[in-house]
């Protein structure tokens with residue numbers, strides 16, 4: 001089964017432990033406390049849309065994109081019957097250009113970390129940079145290798161994995177250890193990385 005079909009299958013059989021039914025506190029706290037000003041925002045790998053819808057409620061003009069049709073259908077349903085400025089598109093971020101660029105803010109929770117090789121993660125970071133305006137921000141929530149070894153749950157990436165992929169195109173503004181918002185008794189550890197596009201990227 002291709003990687004894309006595996007994501008679709010997980011939404012089909014509802015094996016989606018990451019889908020906690022609310023926006024992740026790491027996103028809400030950084031957007032509100034930094035604060036990140038209202039702008040055009042893109043969520044990559046938005047799943048069923050809770051983070052994108054939260055941003056739209058805060059007046060961001062949001063595009064949510066995901067490779068899974070089922071996830072995007074659910075996200076569209078969530079945003080329907082509201083007057084939120086929130087569009088959802090099915091797209092493969094490693095291949096497709098998302099319309100609406102340049103964005104001022106890009107967010108992903110668990111999408112960047114899903115790529116296993118340095119090469120793919122570097123390509124992902126380059127594509128984020130090409131969708132951002134000058135000085136634009138990228139916030140990524142990434143499974144952490146400092147979590148205990150386990151045979152399920154999010155991928156476990158090291159700080160090195162992140163730095164190698166993002167540094168050519170991004171200045172790292174902050175990288176801190178946190179955990180995913182989760183319905184599990186022991187939430188998986190996460191890196192929360194806020195980056196700014198380099199002038200030359």
Ligand SMILES: C[S@@+](CC[C@H](N)C(=O)[O-])C[C@H]1O[C@@H](n2cnc3c(N)ncnc32)[C@H](O)[C@@H]1O
Pocket residue numbers: 007008018019020044045046047048065066067068071091092093094108109110111114
């Ligand atoms: C761990 S899930 C997280 C979903 C959502 N961000 C959330 O927090 O609920 C990763 C998401 O990335 C999407 N994804 C994986 N590869 C992708 C790609 N190449 N382009 C766009 N989305 C992708 C999957 O379909 C899935 O919805």
